[in-house]
Amino acid sequence: MYAQMVDTGARVAPGELDEQEQRFQARIDEGIRVEPQDWMPERYRKTLIRQISQHAHSEIVGQLPEGNWITRAPSLKRKSILLAKVQDEAGHGLYLYSAAETLGVSRDQLVDELHSGKAKYSSIFNYPTLTWADVGTIGWLVDGAAIMNQVPLCRCSYGPYSRAMIRVCKEEAFHMRQGYDLLISLCKGTPEQKQMAQDALNRWWWPSLMMFGPPDAESVHSQQSQAWKIKLFTNDELRQKFVDQTVPQAEYLGLTIPDPKLQWNAERGHHDFGEIDWDEFYNVVKGNGPCNRERLATRKKAWDDGEWFREALVAHADKRAAQ
Amino acid sequence: MNSTWPLWEIFIRSQHGLAHRHVGSLHAPDAAMAINNARDVYTRRNEGVSIWVMKSADITASSPDDKAALFDPANNKVYRHPTFFPMPEDVKGL
Ligand SMILES: [Fe+2]
Ligand SMILES: [Fe+2]
Numbered sequence: 371m372y373a374q375m376v377d378t379g380a381r382v383a384p385g386e387l388d389e390q391e392q393r394f395q396a397r398i399d400e401g402i403r404v405e406p407q408d409w410m411p412e413r414y415r416k417t418l419i420r421q422i423s424q425h426a427h428s429e430i431v432g433q434l435p436e437g438n439w440i441t442r443a444p445s446l447k448r449k450s451i452l453l454a455k456v457q458d459e460a461g462h463g464l465y466l467y468s469a470a471e472t473l474g475v476s477r478d479q480l481v482d483e484l485h486s487g488k489a490k491y492s493s494i495f496n497y498p499t500l501t502w503a504d505v506g507t508i509g510w511l512v513d514g515a516a517i518m519n520q521v522p523l524c525r526c527s528y529g530p531y532s533r534a535m536i537r538v539c540k541e542e543a544f545h546m547r548q549g550y551d552l553l554i555s556l557c558k559g560t561p562e563q564k565q566m567a568q569d570a571l572n573r574w575w576w577p578s579l580m581m582f583g584p585p586d587a588e589s590v591h592s593q594q595s596q597a598w599k600i601k602l603f604t605n606d607e608l609r610q611k612f613v614d615q616t617v618p619q620a621e622y623l624g625l626t627i628p629d630p631k632l633q634w635n636a637e638r639g640h641h642d643f644g645e646i647d648w649d650e651f652y653n654v655v656k657g658n659g660p661c662n663r664e665r666l667a668t669r670k671k672a673w674d675d676g677e678w679f680r681e682a683l684v685a686h687a688d689k690r691a692a693q
Numbered sequence: 694m695n696s697t698w699p700l701w702e703i704f705i706r707s708q709h710g711l712a713h714r715h716v717g718s719l720h721a722p723d724a725a726m727a728i729n730n731a732r733d734v735y736t737r738r739n740e741g742v743s744i745w746v747m748k749s750a751d752i753t754a755s756s757p758d759d760k761a762a763l764f765d766p767a768n769n770k771v772y773r774h775p776t777f778f779p780m781p782e783d784v785k786g787l
């Protein structure tokens with residue numbers, strides 16, 4: 371997802387928790403929210419910093435693939451919509467950085483970790499946006515997958531994170547719909563335009579399924595995260611839900627999902643689907659996807675180019691304060 | 694020069710007549726920029742008609758350890774609620 375494979379630290383069996391931690395777990399089980407000033411296990415705090423900051427970084431880096439198309443949008447209407455969408459993603463990043471900061475990290479530290487490559491962001495944003503149809507497909511699939519993951523997180527155990535997610539989710543519905551709306555236009559357009567949409571789906575389908583993270587059998591940290599209620603459903607559960615939701619949407623557009631094994635399984639009441647290429651996923655996570663280097667370089671350049679402006683703002687503030 | 698921008702708490706009044714409500718926080722070099730940033734971060738969809746910003750460092754919060762001392766006394770004073778008093782059904786205007 372926007373946060374993939376979040377390390378929860380050394381695992382502690384429920385029987386080995388000390389008294390304080392047992393009380394903490396009991397409160398979580400009761401559904402009581404944890405707030406910044408409450409006592410929390412160090413492992414919980416560190417895991418949340420990793421998860422929330424990874425999520426924040428994804429929102430920020432996630433602006434880049436779509437940002438590529440702002441100057442080339444085919445109409446003023448589409449350009450205004452895309453600008454608003456990309457601006458929302460910046461806002462999402464800020465809500466989430468603020469939530470992470472309540473856990474005792476500084477914004478500068480988080481940004482440094484992104485720029486140094488130490489912190490991760492979602493694998494999905496390391497794929498290129500080759501055509502205008504990619505903008506629609508990202509809204510439909512990537513924001514659609516994000517919603518699937520983020521709606522349950524509105525109920526997560528950490529108060530500031532859950533409140534940030536509530537804000538984010540309100541805005542994501544617009545993101546998904548504008549993407550689907552864009553694709554409806556293309557699919558009702560010329561054969562070339564429809565083909566453009568099909569090509570985008572062909573390229574984004576598998577990376578979108580990878581967004582949910584490794585299969586449950588390989589997700590070593592899932593159990594702990596679920597006990598802490600900072601993960602409410604498993605990767606495979608969410609992935610299945612996503613496939614089931616998306617198939618009829620693709621049908622409506624008249625597009626073919628690029629998976630010959632995709633098939634309704636009446637017995638399970640779900641769609642079966644083909645094997646995901648996990649080598650590709652791990653390769654992207656390691657930094658070798660098609661755009662990893664470009665994305666980081668763009669982020670760093672934006673940060674460095676803005677330095678004189680940040681300094682000027684501080685100089686102005688200092689001068690005013692001295693008056 | 695101090696390059697770390699202070700943290701500001703943001704309060705938005707959503708409509709005339711309602712109180713300002715805390716909506717979140719952000720970093721800014723000064724109060725004027727905090728209002729500008731709050732406009733962009735928290736009111737992109739007409740969420741407000743007025744913004745207050747306040748340095749987070751200036752807020753004094755009650756400590757979770759004092760929860761019992763502060764709030765328990767109110768627990769056993771149910772008579773402070775009108776529902777504590779059963780009223781005769783045929784008497785109106787109460
Ligand atoms: Fe977002
Ligand atoms: Fe998101």
Ligand SMILES: [Fe+2]
Pocket residue numbers: 459513516542545
């Ligand atoms: Fe989004």
